[in-house]
Amino acid sequence: MRKTTTLITAxxxxxxxxxxxxxxxxxxxxxxxxxxxxxxxxxxxxxAEEAAAELGDVEIxxxxxxxxxxxxxxxxxxxxIAQKVDAIAISANDQDALVPALKKAMDRGITVISWDSGxxxxxxxxxxxxxxxxxIGNMIVKMAADHLPDGGDVAVLSASATATNQNIWIDEMxxxxxxxxxxxxxxxxxxxxxxxxxxxxxxxLMSSHPDLKAIISPTSVGIVAAAQAVTxxxxxxxxxxxxxxxPSEMAAHVDSGASKSFAIWNPIDLGxxxxxxxxxxAKGEATASAxxxxxxxxxxxxxxxxxxxxxxxxxxxYDSSNINDFKDIF
Amino acid sequence: xxxxxxxxxxxxxxxxxxxxxxxxxxPEFASVKSLSSVFNDTSILIILALxxxxxxxxxxxxxxxxxxxxxxxxxxAMLNASVPGxxxxxxxxxxxxLGALLGSINGLLVWKLDIPxxxxxxxxxxxxxxVIFLISDGQWVNAHEMNPAFKALPRFDILGLPILSWxxxxxxxxxxxxxxxxPLGRSLYAVGGNPNAAVYTGIDVGRSRFNAFVLSGVLSGLxxxxxxxxxxxxxxxxxxGFELDVVAACVIGGISIAGGMxxxxxxxxxxxxxxxxxxxxxxxNISPFWQQAISGCAIIAAxxxxxxxxxxxxxxxLKQAENV
Numbered sequence: 001m002r003k004t005t006t007l008i009t010a011x012x013x014x015x016x017x018x019x020x021x022x023x024x025x026x027x028x029x030x031x032x033x034x035x036x037x038x039x040x041x042x043x044x045x046x047x048a049e050e051a052a053a054e055l056g057d058v059e060i061x062x063x064x065x066x067x068x069x070x071x072x073x074x075x076x077x078x079x080x081i082a083q084k085v086d087a088i089a090i091s092a093n094d095q096d097a098l099v100p101a102l103k104k105a106m107d108r109g110i111t112v113i114s115w116d117s118g119x120x121x122x123x124x125x126x127x128x129x130x131x132x133x134x135x136i137g138n139m140i141v142k143m144a145a146d147h148l149p150d151g152g153d154v155a156v157l158s159a160s161a162t163a164t165n166q167n168i169w170i171d172e173m174x175x176x177x178x179x180x181x182x183x184x185x186x187x188x189x190x191x192x193x194x195x196x197x198x199x200x201x202x203x204x205l206m207s208s209h210p211d212l213k214a215i216i217s218p219t220s221v222g223i224v225a226a227a228q229a230v231t232x233x234x235x236x237x238x239x240x241x242x243x244x245x246x247p248s249e250m251a252a253h254v255d256s257g258a259s260k261s262f263a264i265w266n267p268i269d270l271g272x273x274x275x276x277x278x279x280x281x282a283k284g285e286a287t288a289s290a291x292x293x294x295x296x297x298x299x300x301x302x303x304x305x306x307x308x309x310x311x312x313x314x315x316x317x318y319d320s321s322n323i324n325d326f327k328d329i330f
Numbered sequence: 331x332x333x334x335x336x337x338x339x340x341x342x343x344x345x346x347x348x349x350x351x352x353x354x355x356x357p358e359f360a361s362v363k364s365l366s367s368v369f370n371d372t373s374i375l376i377i378l379a380l381x382x383x384x385x386x387x388x389x390x391x392x393x394x395x396x397x398x399x400x401x402x403x404x405x406x407a408m409l410n411a412s413v414p415g416x417x418x419x420x421x422x423x424x425x426x427x428l429g430a431l432l433g434s435i436n437g438l439l440v441w442k443l444d445i446p447x448x449x450x451x452x453x454x455x456x457x458x459x460x461v462i463f464l465i466s467d468g469q470w471v472n473a474h475e476m477n478p479a480f481k482a483l484p485r486f487d488i489l490g491l492p493i494l495s496w497x498x499x500x501x502x503x504x505x506x507x508x509x510x511x512x513p514l515g516r517s518l519y520a521v522g523g524n525p526n527a528a529v530y531t532g533i534d535v536g537r538s539r540f541n542a543f544v545l546s547g548v549l550s551g552l553x554x555x556x557x558x559x560x561x562x563x564x565x566x567x568x569x570x571g572f573e574l575d576v577v578a579a580c581v582i583g584g585i586s587i588a589g590g591m592x593x594x595x596x597x598x599x600x601x602x603x604x605x606x607x608x609x610x611x612x613x614x615n616i617s618p619f620w621q622q623a624i625s626g627c628a629i630i631a632a633x634x635x636x637x638x639x640x641x642x643x644x645x646x647x648l649k650q651a652e653n654v
Contacts (some may be wrong), residue, residue: 181439190618195561195568197608204612207358224473228562232485249563252473319654327474 001248020116026059029278031271032090034117038328039171039248040267041091043314044116047271048089052295055279059084070094077101080110087278092119099123115274116265122305125281125288128243128274128302130265132311136218136244137172139315141180143242143261143276145215150183152213155205157226157243159219160194169218169244186212191222198225206233218245220223222260247318247326254323267330271310273299337584338595345603352610359613367489372605373498375446376598377553378572380505381546383597384582386523387509388448388539389589390440395550396434396572397458397499400564402554404462406479407471407564425555426548432458433547437540437647443452445537454575462566484559488639494556501549506594508545518542522589578625579604583630603628 014251031048033041045062052058058089061080069091078101080088088105092098092114102112102123115128131139144154151268156173158166177185186209191198198221204231207211215230217223223245230239236258245262253259273296280286286294288308293301319328347572353360366437385392406425409416416424432454439450473481484494491499509515520528521538558564583590583600607628611621 011562187615189612192618193567195372195563196568196572197559198607199561201612203367205369207364208356208613210616224563226563227474228560249470249472252562255474283522 005045007118008216008286027055027059027277027279027282028061028083028085029087029089029282030061030063030085031274032064032076032080032088032093032095035067035068035072036064038055038242038330039328040114043326043329044091044271045266046152046276048270048271048275050268051272051275051279051297055276060276060277063094068093070097072099073098076162076171077105080109081105084108086111087113087282089113089115089278090124090283091116094288095120095124098112106185110146110319111278113274113278113281115270118309126277126294126304126308126310128277129309129311130270131313131315133168134172134175134217135314137169137174137262137264138176138179139308139317140216140218141168141173141177141183141262142259143317144216145183147240147242147260148213149181151180151184153184153186153209153211154214154216155209155212157189157201157215157217157219157222158188159188159206159222163193163219166218172260173216186267191217191219191225193219196223198222199229202229203233206235206239212239214240214242217241217245219243220245220249223259224249227256227258230258231256235303244315246330247323248328250318250330251323251327254318254320261317261319263315263317265312269299269316270312272297277302331356332427338593338599341582341584341599341603343597343602345599345606348603348606350612352606352614353430354366356610356613358446358609366495368605368609369468369602370492371609372601373494374553374556375547375572375575375605376498376601378576378595379547379583379597379601381563381577383585383592383594383649384505384509384518384542384545384548385447385539385581386585386587387518387589387592388535388542389522390539390542391451391577391587392433392436393448393451393482393573394432394436394454394458395546395576396569397455398429398547398550399441399460399554399557399572400566400570401432401458401462402429402551403558404471404564404566406555407476407558409468411475412479413469414480417573418479418483421551422555426551427480429547429549429551431553432551433543433545434540436547440543441540449653460571461567466564466566467562468566471558471564472607474565476559476562481559485557494560497552498558501552502594502598509594511577513585514538515542518571519590524590525641526559575604578629580585581636582629584636600632603632 031045037211052060063076065076070202088110099122106112112124113126115309118127152161156170185222189201191201206269215226216225218265223243227241230236230241236256241259242262246264250259250262278298280295290304290306295301298312304310349360358364382392402425405428406421436450436454439445439446447646486493488496517538520533521535525535579601580597583596584605585597609623
């Protein structure tokens with residue numbers, strides 16, 4: 001029994017030695033996505049390739065199932081383990097179902113991180129969030145303030161009154177509102193993520209607050225409805241619509257001038273950062289530990305919290321200068 | 331008939347009182363501009379309520395209207411995005427035809443298989459939503475993919491009102507003529523009022539119900555185009571839950587769930603009642619939780635009122651012989 005254990009240990013040691021000699025030539029990092037053929041993830045792969053080009057000795061394996069299932073991802077992970085890749089960076093379809101397969105990968109010496117959509121802490125070394133609640137809260141009011149040099153009344157159009165994410169972001173926004181003198185939040189209304197209700201609430205804001213300068217909507221249904229309501233009222237450009245939205249959904253409203261800028265994560269940066277982190281962890285240049293920092297190339301460094309989560313950066317701001325590059329991506 | 335007229339007048343009076351009450355708090359609400367915008371905003375609900383009314387008259391109910399709207403809306407949006415050359419009037423006709431087809435599925439199941447309409451339309455409600463997901467793959471059709479004419483049509487002003495409002499007005503006129511002046515419309519009342527008697531007068535109950543479902547489908551299809559062009563976006567969840575507003579509008583408007591009773595004016599007033607509440611609540615600035623509670627109370631109050639007014643006194647069939 002002891003003999004076999006030793007044998008296996010030897011085999012593993014041998015294997016990892018062989019691997020490290022292969023590493024010297026080229027490190028193989030697998031970028032595993034929820035499903036192939038989704039614009040958002042194709043863009044992330046573009047970012048990963050950018051990181052690989054910068055690093056020089058990295059090969060990116062962009063892969064994922066054909067539909068967004070945990071079973072499909074488990075198959076992909078198993079085949080990556082068999083291929084003996086050096087690192088797996090995954091956006092998970094299921095927080096828990098992937099844990100055993102990823103544990104197996106880590107047991108074989110593969111660096112495992114999750115990004116975008118996380119895996120439970122025991123199934124990965126760290127998780128990269130695109131942004132953090134406080135960064136989002138700050139960004140949504142900053143975008144309004146940037147276009148309102150003299151300050152003015154702004155209102156928030158949220159999803160439902162009980163939506164957890166939106167409430168946290170609005171709280172975070174209110175915490176930093178003092179940094180933007182002259183900006184008054186006059187109302188917070190709820191569109192329930194329904195187009196018609198959001199549209200009506202936006203109309204209501206315009207009629208009950210004649211001096212309104214901006215509507216901040218941290219939800220993708222709300223921001224589109226608000227932009228349409230402002231346009232229909234003939235106030236595009238007068239009342240600014242900003243918040244969180246997707247470039248494809250907002251492209252027409254940026255064209256019409258109803259929205260000057262809005263934010264959401266940049267998938268290219270996300271793929272880039274995930275690759276850089278995987279590289280640094282696999283190389284041993286950084287370790288995933290609480291309060292530890294891991295380099296992300298041009299994006300600086302990510303700091304981890306107690307559950308090994310880190311936030312990449314401020315949400316990325318989209319405006320007329322870059323929307324056309326992104327509107328077909330996601 | 332006299333009975334419903336007085337009811338409609340009462341509802342109109344309540345509606346005016348409601349507008350007055352809101353304008354106490356927010357004076358601008360009663361301006362012509364604001365009221366016409368309320369009507370415009372309620373147009374889609376009015377169109378759907380007219381279709382629902384036709385179905386309810388025959389003692390049926392159509393819970394699939396909002397899903398029908400969403401499916402047709404998604405189809406027209408996708409069609410417009412991929413073949414921008416199709417003229418918009420043709421697209422609207424296609425939307426109504428598709429809506430009619432979807433409505434006829436409900437109608438056939440109710441007519442030929444005799445399944446209770448609430449079960450049939452509860453089924454198609456989810457089926458239609460599922461189909462939207464299948465054809466769209468969960469993706470949105472966004473404003474920049476629709477061509478300008480597609481989005482501009484419902485906003486185009488004629489005589490001071492946008493076409494969206496005119497669509498509602500034309501639907502009201504057509505429904506009025508259809509329900510009051512044609513054999514088809516009268517048969518809907520007959521079927522709901524007393525199905526047995528309707529059979530004896532030579533009316534096919536099943537076929538009449540089928541017609542009502544097709545009519546509600548046509549109007550849902552029309553509303554589907556109007557919805558996606560008004561909000562300039564189409565996705566799986568558009569108008570989710572809207573079928574309940576439609577039924578509520580009919581109930582408030584005095585359309586009897588027991589069938590056979592109700593007027594076009596009632597359905598329109600019921601829809602406007604909800605529309606005024608929906609548009610007033612954002613400007614009077616009260617908590618969103620109160621908003622839901624207030625809408626709910628209005629519905630219950632209307633139903634209580636309906637139930638009371640519908641309770642007919644017992645009929646004396648045989649009078650006691652009087653002293654001869």
